[in-house]
Amino acid sequence: MSNSENAALDLVELFNTNRESEEDGVWMNLHPITDFKVRAFNAKAVTDLREKLMKPFQTMLRAGLKIPEDKNDEIGLKVIAGAVLADWKGVNIGGEAVTFSEAAAYTLLEKLPKLAN
Numbered sequence: 001m002s003n004s005e006n007a008a009l010d011l012v013e014l015f016n017t018n019r020e021s022e023e024d025g026v027w028m029n030l031h032p033i034t035d036f037k038v039r040a041f042n043a044k045a046v047t048d049l050r051e052k053l054m055k056p057f058q059t060m061l062r063a064g065l066k067i068p069e070d071k072n073d074e075i076g077l078k079v080i081a082g083a084v085l086a087d088w089k090g091v092n093i094g095g096e097a098v099t100f101s102e103a104a105a106y107t108l109l110e111k112l113p114k115l116a117n
Helices: 011-016 019-024 044-062 069-084 102-111
Strands: 026-031 034-038 085-089
Touching: 044 069, 069 085, 069 102
Parallel strands: none
Antiparallel strands: 026 034, 034 085
């Protein structure tokens, strides 16, 4: 087994046995100086926000219609920015340090959509 395989993040260890970590989030190291605190996708904060954002589209969905793709993408980014991401450290945009907020996270995800994927 290579060193990179040994250094892999064990998600079961992080989330499976600790409901508090799922709800509060765990710190994920993305770079030596950058960390994201990430909640599980089924955490209450995440499901509550997703339900709130989907509510205006319930009539459409019940009628068998699809949410317009741009609105669906917007909802997805808002859920990630507003609930899946709980915090970050060491994030710079254009050389400026950025403090975590839902708005800052949404702006970052809009500019870097692959980060959300």
